[in-house]
Amino acid sequence: MNQAMYINTKGLILREVPYKETSKILTVLTADAGRITVSAKGARRKGSKTAAATQLLCFSDMTLSENRDRYTLTEARPIEMFEGLRYDLEALALGSYFAQVLEAVSDEDMQNPAILSLGLNALYVLSENKYPQEIIKPAFEMRLMALSGFAPLLDACSVCGSENPVNPRLDLTGGTIRCRDCREEGEFSDTAPLCQGSFDALRHIISCDSKRVFSFSLGLDAAKRLYRASESYLKTQLDRGFSTLEYYNSVRI
Numbered sequence: 001m002n003q004a005m006y007i008n009t010k011g012l013i014l015r016e017v018p019y020k021e022t023s024k025i026l027t028v029l030t031a032d033a034g035r036i037t038v039s040a041k042g043a044r045r046k047g048s049k050t051a052a053a054t055q056l057l058c059f060s061d062m063t064l065s066e067n068r069d070r071y072t073l074t075e076a077r078p079i080e081m082f083e084g085l086r087y088d089l090e091a092l093a094l095g096s097y098f099a100q101v102l103e104a105v106s107d108e109d110m111q112n113p114a115i116l117s118l119g120l121n122a123l124y125v126l127s128e129n130k131y132p133q134e135i136i137k138p139a140f141e142m143r144l145m146a147l148s149g150f151a152p153l154l155d156a157c158s159v160c161g162s163e164n165p166v167n168p169r170l171d172l173t174g175g176t177i178r179c180r181d182c183r184e185e186g187e188f189s190d191t192a193p194l195c196q197g198s199f200d201a202l203r204h205i206i207s208c209d210s211k212r213v214f215s216f217s218l219g220l221d222a223a224k225r226l227y228r229a230s231e232s233y234l235k236t237q238l239d240r241g242f243s244t245l246e247y248y249n250s251v252r253i
């Protein structure tokens with residue numbers, strides 16, 4: 001006989017898919033077990049006690065039963081609903097993109113508390129409107145890249161070695177920085193143009209204390225460069241696009 005084991009954990013709902021009449025299948029980024037798939041039986045039933053805690057982008061306290069590597073939700077209580085996202089189309093669209101990227105970089109059954117913590121912080125500042133989305137988005141993207149093993153090398157120009165590259169450009173495939181006029185012979189890799197402001201911001205995002213990821217300011221043009229460079233870098237490094245990102249860029253003012 002197989003004995004179910006009960007686990008208590010906290011997790012962020014990255015995806016919810018309706019299943020059968022009244023159930024959902026959840027993709028959850030947990031503190032203890034990495035990314036897991038959980039079936040939430042009856043979570044769509046009227047008056048269900050788990051309805052709120054199993055919504056997309058809700059951070060919840062959960063009790064799961066595990067049987068042969070399959071998780072079933074037995075109890076759930078919301079810890080943080082990120083209410084500010086629920087009434088703001090743009091913020092919700094950006095939050096949904098964050099969830100899709102978190103799912104893409106997280107591993108099944110391999111815990112990475114720093115990634116969960118970054119995700120929660122990003123959703124919090126987004127929900128509370130603490131910083132402009134033009135800051136939150138690239139900061140989340142580049143810090144997540146760094147935490148997932150895709151950190152760009154920003155110490156010095158990869159060609160001439162200068163610590164202060166002139167008109168710096170971010171090499172999207174190589175993950176390096178170089179001066180605009182520095183080029184390896186016969187090289188044609190894609191680069192994104194930066195400027196001093198956006199380059200400094202990038203260095204800050206990659207290397208600062210985790211509490212300060214979103215605290216920096218930028219002029220409008222520098223913010224635009226950072227925005228484009230970060231988005232292109234993430235897509236190039238992960239070698240894929242994101243439907244939620246396309247949606248966000250289509251609703252963004």
Ligand SMILES: [Zn+2]
Nearest residue numbers: 157160179182
């Ligand atoms: Zn150089």
